[in-house]
Amino acid sequence: MQTRELSLVGKLDNGLTKGLCLLLSWLKTASLWWLGLLTLASLPLLIFEYGEGLADISPMEWGFMPLLALLLWRHVRYCRHFTTGIWRGLNRLLICQGIMSALGLLLVGLLTAVMVQTDHLQELLSYLKQDDPISKFVSFGSVLLAAYLAAPTAGITTLSMPKATPIRVEPTVTPAAKEASL
Template identity: 45%
Template sequence: MMENPKLSLLGQADTGLARGVCGLLGGLKHLTLWLLGLTGLAGCFGLIFEYGEGLADISLHEWGFMLLLVALTWRHVHYSRRFGYGFWRGLARWLGAQGIVFGIGLIALGLIVWLSLEFLGHAKFLNELDLVGKEGDVQGLALALLAMYLGAPTRPRKAAHASPEATSIRREPTLSSSPDKEVSL
């Protein structure tokens, strides 16, 4: 295997700066997804308790949502433990999946608004859309459950650095100098 030549001081500063900026942007991406996920979950519970009457406010499909949410949360925790994710990594997957689904929903809503204003020239079409009806609530809750289902780990987490025992070393065959020893491979 050929080794990389040592970088100059300017090259090291350049690669370090690029690595730092990429790390910062990756962290901002994850933070944004987590905040979107929290916002989406808060919106789901805002839909459920919209009238402020406690348990009397909950309809049958909202009870179903909460029961499925508990079951999917248990599934997520079980798979996170099984596949070696810690609490924070499991929570990050959960919130990230919620954030992605909520972000896709916001983009779809923005496209609907943009297309209706662009091609119709007015917002009359938006008044005809029933975005606050029961079907919209069920769709929003179903998307949150879908994100919960898809956010669970499905395979063991990759180790950041492979252990020396895990890496295989190719050994070249050697010939022994004594005539009574065999050739080892």
């Protein structure tokens, strides 16, 4: 069945659609990347919030830092093992951190929308201003989960190479086989 070629207007429309989809994809990736970078950059501010040095670190933060270092070491080792490369590995890490941060922001936004409907917004705002261990535990846990999930699981060559189709081989028939079939 033959397909007709698009008219000039159709080609322009198709090109515009492809260009806008590419732009939106790039904006999505860049936004997640920057959100992940901001999340990792804000960790020292979250840990050393009072400016008192090592005396400022709580036991939960003392447990968080070696776990994050181990997960980052694991991430680098898997990037080396699967020959992912440093930039692709960093890209995976920052995008995973950005996705977890976006999910956290979505959860806070949904909770705020519910609290606005029930006229308990001031209670929510006062709760968010407090320094409670549950919110720190959730934020540190989401950073650790994103670092765990960001590690590559397969090499790039195995993901991008198409599988080879088997070549059909004709069987060879020997003269003895011909005589036996008669």
